[in-house]
Amino acid sequence: MHHRSIPLLLIAVTVLLAACRRDPPPPPEPVGPSPEEIEQARQDSIEAARRAEEEARRAEAERRAEEERRRLNAERRARGTLAEVRDALTRMVHFEYDQSRITSEAEQLLREKVEILRANPEVTVRLEGHADERGSTEYNLALGQRRAESAKEFMVGFGIEPSRIRTISYGEERPLVNQSNERAWAQNRRVEVVVLSGGESDRDSDR
Amino acid sequence: MLVLRLHDVVYGEVRQEGRFRIPDPSRDGFRMAVHRVSDRVVEWIFDEPGMAASRIAFSVSRAGPDGVANQELYTVDSDGENLRRVTGYGSITMSPAWSPDASRLAFTSFKSGEAEIYELDLGSGQERRIATNRDGQHYTPTYHPDGQLLAFSVHGGRQSGIYTYDVERDCCLTSLTGGRWDDLSPTFSPDGRRIAFNSNRLGVATPQIYGMALPEGEPDLLSPYLYGQGGYYTSPHWSPRGDRIAFHGRVQRGRYHILVTGAGGRGARVRQLTWEGNNEDPSWAPDGRHIVFVGERPEGTGLLVVDGATGRIRTLVEGLRVRVPAWSPSLGEPEEIRASRGGS
Numbered sequence: 001m002h003h004r005s006i007p008l009l010l011i012a013v014t015v016l017l018a019a020c021r022r023d024p025p026p027p028p029e030p031v032g033p034s035p036e037e038i039e040q041a042r043q044d045s046i047e048a049a050r051r052a053e054e055e056a057r058r059a060e061a062e063r064r065a066e067e068e069r070r071r072l073n074a075e076r077r078a079r080g081t082l083a084e085v086r087d088a089l090t091r092m093v094h095f096e097y098d099q100s101r102i103t104s105e106a107e108q109l110l111r112e113k114v115e116i117l118r119a120n121p122e123v124t125v126r127l128e129g130h131a132d133e134r135g136s137t138e139y140n141l142a143l144g145q146r147r148a149e150s151a152k153e154f155m156v157g158f159g160i161e162p163s164r165i166r167t168i169s170y171g172e173e174r175p176l177v178n179q180s181n182e183r184a185w186a187q188n189r190r191v192e193v194v195v196l197s198g199g200e201s202d203r204d205s206d207r
Numbered sequence: 208m209l210v211l212r213l214h215d216v217v218y219g220e221v222r223q224e225g226r227f228r229i230p231d232p233s234r235d236g237f238r239m240a241v242h243r244v245s246d247r248v249v250e251w252i253f254d255e256p257g258m259a260a261s262r263i264a265f266s267v268s269r270a271g272p273d274g275v276a277n278q279e280l281y282t283v284d285s286d287g288e289n290l291r292r293v294t295g296y297g298s299i300t301m302s303p304a305w306s307p308d309a310s311r312l313a314f315t316s317f318k319s320g321e322a323e324i325y326e327l328d329l330g331s332g333q334e335r336r337i338a339t340n341r342d343g344q345h346y347t348p349t350y351h352p353d354g355q356l357l358a359f360s361v362h363g364g365r366q367s368g369i370y371t372y373d374v375e376r377d378c379c380l381t382s383l384t385g386g387r388w389d390d391l392s393p394t395f396s397p398d399g400r401r402i403a404f405n406s407n408r409l410g411v412a413t414p415q416i417y418g419m420a421l422p423e424g425e426p427d428l429l430s431p432y433l434y435g436q437g438g439y440y441t442s443p444h445w446s447p448r449g450d451r452i453a454f455h456g457r458v459q460r461g462r463y464h465i466l467v468t469g470a471g472g473r474g475a476r477v478r479q480l481t482w483e484g485n486n487e488d489p490s491w492a493p494d495g496r497h498i499v500f501v502g503e504r505p506e507g508t509g510l511l512v513v514d515g516a517t518g519r520i521r522t523l524v525e526g527l528r529v530r531v532p533a534w535s536p537s538l539g540e541p542e543e544i545r546a547s548r549g550g551s
Contacts, residue, residue, distance in 0.1 A: 097414035136441040142389035
């Protein structure tokens, strides 16, 4: 039993040796990509990087352009014709029911006004607070005043001189929309901006 | 001359008799003279003041030529007659208050471009601005029963407070309350030792009524505030009898109704006097029984009067956009001709 196993082993070795000898060793099976592929990938990568860079450059340029456009817009608004300035400056700010808190929508409008006031240091304004008809006549005076003060505080927080902003409240006495429904009420809860000085001469030349 | 005898039909005797000088019925003062006499009769019977000889001041909102709504002050007699315009400023003028002798009206007007307090002498027509030299909007004046002090609120920055001003000496602005909230609509107790007012110190959307001893008490809640439930109660007016305070509040489904509570402090029962429409700004008649208020009904807004004893409501002024009425004190005694005989 012992003897029979040895030739079997030998045969196995011979077969192995024979196999080695008969065919030339094939080129090592490539582990990674071929040099061509590598080269291709390298090129691709360079290309992608270039494209990405280009893309980024373009995005950056676009962002810059957009920024510039915005800046120019803001500047134009801020320094533009009085009609445009007045329009942005006197756009009403609205409030929630029974509240004097500045909403995010109101915040955007107020920031725009801050820009205009910064660019036009001679302009002074009056903020007129209003309430909807619900609730008490006298209490609504206080609520309207609180709204006007809250808008003023916001603008002063962005560096506008407090002395350039006067406030008053008309309570529920001067509604914008003389109706009794949710839409009318929402429109009536507001702060209006009236230009007191600094725009008169422009207004004349504007006409 | 008007001769009145009060017969007691049970005992079959004349209990009171009076002779009164009355102008000719064609003259201006006729109606009011008769009202004074009828108040005397109420006094004979109930030993309590009447309210016939009185007027109600209020403002009326109207669109001006430019379409902007203005308000002027008016007065009307307690029976709805004799409607008269008192101011013509072409601005917003509101929140009238009668001096205790009914000779003057104090009010808020926006005619200077700011909300300021003015005092108008109804006899001479002379008017003056109360110059407090304090920045801010001045609202809701009311007279102290001595007629010398005026209380009102001042709102500036995010602050407000109630102040008094000596209108006789034209000086001495004194702070009673204040803080980073809204205090307004002060009203004195008839003995002048307490003041009630409206404040949203518990939250901007939950104004409440407070009472406070003068000069330096702590404010006590008078309105039925429940923690966590808020509530909306404003426009207090102290009864001339001293025992109760009327105000209005948001009651059910966002409706506003006239409410009355005891002036003693919290826990007093709250009585509701109106049940339909919206109802605001109550003001007591000099009899401490009737209350005038602004009532909004489907058919229109007007001044209504509720009899606190019976709950009955009558219309005083209709067809006008009325605001914040103030009932005057009694407009004086009838002109009695003292004769050799007659009642005491």
